[in-house]
Amino acid sequence: MTDSVLEVARSPLALLAITLGGYQLGRWLQHRTGSHALVQPVLVAIVVAGTAISVLGVDYPHYRSATELIAFWLGPATVALAVPLHRQADRLRGFVVPMLVAIVVGAAVSITSAVLLARALGADTALEKTLAPKAATTPVAIAVTDALGGVPALVAVFTISIGxxxxxVGPTVLNLLRIRDRRARGLAVGAVSHGVGASRMLREDETEGAFAGLAMGLSALAISLLVPVLALVLF
Known part of the structure; x- marks a missing residue:
């Protein structure tokens, strides 16, 4: 590439277009494959954007700055998940207490199992602290890891990968376990896979998507509160 072409390709507008184009490509592939589980638009977008910035020699801070518009709209998009939940509000009757118990217990198990497994495999304390909040949403996981003394950049990778x-695999596992309750299915995937999982479940069923979005927020809250407490025992 000539210098002028490279300069254009590295511009904020071009990097933004590459990212959005990668996501649209993922959606197109998903449609063409009949919504195959392996074709996740977020994954396709990551591969496309990662390949592009590697080929173009763009460093992450520049890419992050260029795509700030996408990061800004993630907030309103997350809040918008409350819309399907509002439509399913009547399905919360008799489910609130079991849901809250499941979220708290699940968060505690996620934190503890991650730390103990990392320790058993010989990981150092910094990596253990990095893995502890991995099931929260990416911004929460980064903030908690930073406060705990872990590696924020690494927990972002873990969180997105887990999502x-x-x-x-979440819906398939739930099918194998014969879990049919739409609320429980959404809750399970949303608690583990946050935004990516909520998006997947919303395509599967509106009730599942609504409860996945709720689980995403509640899990992030539970993990942010439990990590400092469990850290006193685990570290």
């Missing part, structure tokens, strides 16, 4: 994997 994608959970969105891919």
């Amino acid at each position: 994608i994997v959970g969105a891919i």
